[in-house]
Amino acid sequence: MSEVKRIATRVSYGKTLAELGRENDRIVALDADLAGSTNSGVFGKEFPERFINCGIAEANMASISAGLAASGMIPFMSSFAMFATGRNYEQIRNSIGYPRLNVKICASHAGVSVGEDGATHQCCEDLALMRSIPGMVVMCPSDDIETKACVRAAAEYKGPVYIRLGRLAVPVINDHPDYKFEWGKGMTLREGNDVAIIATGLCVESSQTAAEMLAADGINARVINIHTIKPIDEDIIVKAAKECGKIVTVEEHSVIGGLGSAVCDVVCEKCPAVVKKIGVQDVYGYSGPALDLLAAFKLDGPGVYEQIKEFLK
16 A cells, blocks of 8 residues: 655645746745745745745735735745734734735644644634634635645635645645535535534544444544635535535634634534634643644644544444
């Protein structure tokens, strides 16, 4: 059996951004002195005249991006999720969101899988922050293939977009002929009517693993991949609520304000169903190896399986 290919979504972002730079000279990249880590530096090496290192001044980077967008350019601004959304919230809200400018915010090092950098850098609130900004599109790709599709879709879309990226190399799960990316549409990866598992980001892979473990127990779990959290695919969620009755959301993010909250908003209004939110339970992360932390927070396959089994009791 061949080894599963693993690629960090931040690496996929850097490569795709450089490809877009070759195709469109209106695309510019900005970074806050983290170009090597976010991988925007790949673009910078090839197009130094269209790359701006703003230094450790993320709020200024957001303002410069807004100015570039107002001038007809397509800016992609990058930093760690903690700084790109947390430190920058006011600038993004008022300078990018309010005038609905064509800025793409691509934030890496999100979630507890940041690992040894610890709680100060493990941003588990970014999706909640960006979802709250009117008109902001919010995306969280699951792997290399999906990241490339999300970045290209963001470049084509006219308006503000937030893309959540990770530090950890994750399995490539969408490398098959029938994969089809559709803006704002979820994808059913596995059929089942006993429970619906709705996941995003790296938790899509762990949810698939959990579903396989559940199948061994005679439980048929539907697995749905949501790469676009805002606007969210209401139809696929309502269908799952009607046909399964029970929903579990899985995300490497706080259970407050992220995918789970977005799904609950839909279910509450359109088709009431019981929902369990699996994610970071209103706590801070801590320092440790990424895979160990995912296991500790029960976001790996066995951890997701264990929580769903308990829920189904």
